[in-house]
Amino acid sequence: MSDPSPLPPPTTTRPYQRQIILGSTSIYRAELLGRLRLPFLCERPEVDESPYPGEAPSAIARRLALAKAHAVAQRFPDAVVIGSDQVADLAGMPLGKPGTHERAVAQLQRMRGHTVVFHTAVAVVCVSSGFEEVDLAPVSVLFRDLDDADIQHYLQTEQPYDCAGSAKSEGLGIALLERIDSDDPTSLVGLPLIRTCRMLRAAGVRIL
Secondary structure: OOOOOOOOOOOOOOOOOOOEEEOOOOHHHHHHHHOOOOOEEEOOOOOOOOOOOOOOHHHHHHHHHHHHHHHHHOOOOOOEEEEEEEEEEEOOEEEOOOOOHHHHHHHHHHHOOOEEEEEEEEEEEEOOOOEEEEEEEEEEEEEOOOOHHHHHHHHHHHOOOOOOOOOOOOOHHHHHEEEEEOOOHHHHHOOOHHHHHHHHHHOOOOOO
């Protein structure tokens, strides 16, 4: 009598899942989403990010996160699309990406010694299933009372001109800060992963 055929090795293949798309070309958001070890694509959302007159910083972030997700979801209706946006808020005044050294200097000079709220919004949309959700993950950041030499040295070293608030907290920018208060620790970098995981699960994506 021959030996029974060996059992096949256990499989870790995931059940069918919708394609996941990050509606962003931000390397920071892509790195964060990559921590979930899910396959995903990145697509540029092509959204006008200009704020409306008198629009509050938190409202800007929520509106743009949802607009980015919708812009990409219209092109990929069967995919689960993630959109995100971040707006820095200094006493109700929105601060965007500086773009230049001079603007970054001006931003950090205004923020030193003050608390800045970074409003990071995330939206998840799937057109074909009718799923849509958006949430906000604010982070309160107290900046040290920096002198001009500190500001110049930091900016010349890290050149964070593509970051809202002119600082990379995941890099040398942490040295500018006195305190961070948040319930979603990756929010300050650009994508609140706790909220993102919750929304993906609600949209039918299996993460674990």
